[in-house]
Amino acid sequence: MIEAVAIQNPKSKIDMHEVSVMQSALEIALEHMRRQNAARIHRIHMRVGALSSVVPEALEFAFDVVTHGTPAEGATLEIERVPAVCRCPACQIEFEPDGYFYECPQCGSLNVEIRRGRELELAFLEVS
Amino acid sequence: MKEAATETESRQVVEVNEGILSKNDVFAARNRSLFNATGLLVLNVLSSPGSGKTAFIERTLTDLRGRLRGAVIVGDLATDNDAKRIARSGAPAVQITTGDMCHLEAEMVGKAAGQLNLDDLDVLIIENVGNLVCPSGYDLGENLRVVLLAATEGEDKPLKYPVMFKTADVVIVNKMDIAEAAGFDRATALDNIRRIAPQAVIFEVSARTGQGMQQWYDWLEQRRAQM
Ligand SMILES: Nc1nc2c(ncn2[C@@H]2O[C@H](COP(=O)(O)OP(=O)(O)O)[C@@H](O)[C@H]2O)c(=O)[nH]1
Ligand SMILES: [Mg+2]
Ligand SMILES: [Zn+2]
Numbered sequence: 001m002i003e004a005v006a007i008q009n010p011k012s013k014i015d016m017h018e019v020s021v022m023q024s025a026l027e028i029a030l031e032h033m034r035r036q037n038a039a040r041i042h043r044i045h046m047r048v049g050a051l052s053s054v055v056p057e058a059l060e061f062a063f064d065v066v067t068h069g070t071p072a073e074g075a076t077l078e079i080e081r082v083p084a085v086c087r088c089p090a091c092q093i094e095f096e097p098d099g100y101f102y103e104c105p106q107c108g109s110l111n112v113e114i115r116r117g118r119e120l121e122l123a124f125l126e127v128s
Numbered sequence: 129m130k131e132a133a134t135e136t137e138s139r140q141v142v143e144v145n146e147g148i149l150s151k152n153d154v155f156a157a158r159n160r161s162l163f164n165a166t167g168l169l170v171l172n173v174l175s176s177p178g179s180g181k182t183a184f185i186e187r188t189l190t191d192l193r194g195r196l197r198g199a200v201i202v203g204d205l206a207t208d209n210d211a212k213r214i215a216r217s218g219a220p221a222v223q224i225t226t227g228d229m230c231h232l233e234a235e236m237v238g239k240a241a242g243q244l245n246l247d248d249l250d251v252l253i254i255e256n257v258g259n260l261v262c263p264s265g266y267d268l269g270e271n272l273r274v275v276l277l278a279a280t281e282g283e284d285k286p287l288k289y290p291v292m293f294k295t296a297d298v299v300i301v302n303k304m305d306i307a308e309a310a311g312f313d314r315a316t317a318l319d320n321i322r323r324i325a326p327q328a329v330i331f332e333v334s335a336r337t338g339q340g341m342q343q344w345y346d347w348l349e350q351r352r353a354q355m
Contacts, residue, residue, distance in 0.1 A: 100323075
């Protein structure tokens with residue numbers, strides 16, 4: 001399992017950033033597991049925004065590393081990708097930007113708010 | 129068989145809906161209220177390695193000596209001597225040895241700030257780890273994010289790191305003294321920055337020769353006065 005991921009990841013070195021993010025996610029998950037008086041985590045569902053600076057593939061690899069020997073070992077990791085969504089306050093419309101510049105497709109304004117895409121969240125768990 | 133069925137039945141879904149960096153956000157909020165209580169202006173300085181963060185901070189604090197009381201918290205790799213370089217400006221410098229960390233976290237900054245006498249300061253400058261990706265999601269409790277790029281890095285730099293540039297309050301284009309020699313397309317660079325980060329104030333400077341630094345100082349002093 002780990003080997004297959006390692007082949008997809010030619011860097012061969014694991015990404016420290018995603019390991020530290022995954023470590024934080026696991027700590028939150030274990031805390032919630034204990035609060036339920038549960039002993040095992042079977043599934044972890046995360047939301048990862050396009051602007052979160054986290055690479056989902058690297059998170060998956062980090063997941064196997066950090067869960068090893070914990071109550072979440074062997075659990076399924078589900079990553080829900082959240083696209084960037086902006087809002088133009090002048091036109092009052094929401095849009096998914098394409099490309100680098102977040103330009104309102106209606107009026108061309110660059111003065112837009114980022115509404116979604118920064119998410120890096122633990123959504124829910126399945127425990128027993 | 130029976131056991132497995134029981135186990136599956138006893139599984140339950142637990143709603144969490146918690147930010148994974150929420151612990152960092154708590155420390156950042158704590159830092160911010162500590163900093164605000166003393167009227168301190170706090171900058172988080174970010175760039176790729178070698179863009180000139182240390183040189184820029186060093187020059188700023190040297191030139192503003194007697195006008196602004198500054199201190200620095202610097203995220204240092206073990207091999208760097210940034211804290212020593214900054215200390216030459218006369219400003220107190222606290223080093224955070226980051227090892228292979230790719231970003232600073234609010235908790236480390238809070239601890240480092242504990243070594244400074246915040247009441248005696250006007251400005252606290254945090255030199256983040258040289259990285260334009262990983263630090264973007266970590267609030268340190270700063271008032272302003274200052275993102276640097278060097279003219280030698282090319283005009284498409286903001287396009288390669290849009291997420292970081294979108295969080296910038298200030299963009300510093302450094303090494304303008306060698307921009308021409310490096311074939312830097314200034315107009316395209318400024319256009320890229322303005323379109324990626326329309327919220328940011330832009331300064332074109334050289335931390336080496338000092339060109340353009342005066343406009344930055346004037347702006348910084350004005351911001352500090354608003355605190
Ligand atoms: N020509 C020129 N070199 C600079 C300038 N600012 C920094 N440097 C040089 O760029 C290198 C990296 O600078 P440093 O401050 O250590 O970058 P940091 O890694 O971002 O902290 C050093 O050799 C500096 O002397 C500048 O404005 N012009
Ligand atoms: Mg440095
Ligand atoms: Zn519009």
